[in-house]
Amino acid sequence: MRRRTFLQAATALATFGITGCTAPEGVPADRLARLARGVNMSHWFAQAPFSRATLQSRHAADEFRTLRRVGLSHVRLPLDPYVLFSERNPDRLDPDRLPLLDAALDMILQAGLAVIVDLHPEERFVDRLATDDGFVEAVTQFWRALAKRLSARDPGMIFLEALNEAHFDDPPRWEAVLRRLLAAMREGAPRHTLIASGDGWASIDGLVQLTPVADRNVVYNFHFYEPFEFTHQGATWGYDMWRHYRGVPYPVDAARISAALALIDNPRAREEIRFYGQSGWGAARIEQRLDQAAAWGAQHNVPLTCNEFGVYRLITDPADRIAWLTDVRTALERRRIGWAMWDYAGGFSLTRDGMNDRALDNATLQALGLQATGGLSLPGA
Structure with a gap:
């Protein structure tokens, strides 16, 4: 009964619009332009132990200036909610860590890059959203508070992403949760552009099962790593x-x-x-898959982005990796779908050797249509 009530409430939100707040009619063109080309800043505010030293020192301003110089327009900043979130006080953002997030955003924005603030939790957090309505309410309160905090920043430069890679295996349940999160985010940040994805780890198959919300200032997102037999060979997590x-x-x-x-x-x-x-699998098969996403976007007249795609580098043939990146990137751009590669300095990296050598890899830059450079090596890196 509790779950039925939750779904009925979400359906009502869908019917009458997710909020009474006003938002731009559609996503402004200059914002979509800023989502054109990006990279994910992994293992910083998510996927890593939280410590003041790490959050303060992992990246430097010169890195972001270099990313802007080679032609990127934005970065995606994965944020583990537990950096700021307490379930006991969900509308109170951690006052000790909040200045560290503010400093990171300042550094990125000062380089001329837009930022997607992406709620990027571990799997157990997502699992609770899939089953626990009380937890959904707590996360809804948290997003409202975080969006309100971020609303003071330029809405043309900060984007808010509801949740990374929902995997409920229950699209109606995820859609109900998503609508609640988006409503709270809009209440907190009336002018900012929001980003939403489908169930199934933000797959294209999950995307095309979504019904867009009434709010027109939302970009719809998917992730693309197909075929996984190639892109994830040698990976020690997941399957x-x-x-x-x-x-x-x-x-x-x-x-x-x-x-x-x-x-x-x-x-x-x-x-x-x-x-x-x-x-x-080859370029034509990639084109066919991306056509499915593009057709859904055209059907609903909504903008799309693909803010994760990439190839794990450990044992993959470098030339094959470059071929795949080139095929995916060019196919996305032909469909006017903005993108963000996974990732900057991790296992899929834009750099030559993750965090060990943060010089940018010229072959990868060229595959992404970016300006080749000698790269940036930070002192001590």
């Missing part, structure tokens, strides 16, 4: 078979698939890569 994949090529090539199979000793992984060899 267990990824760690067994070796030598997986892009685009698919029969001779190279045979060579890959000789490197893989796990029977199930071998079978999956054998099947991948029959999939036809």
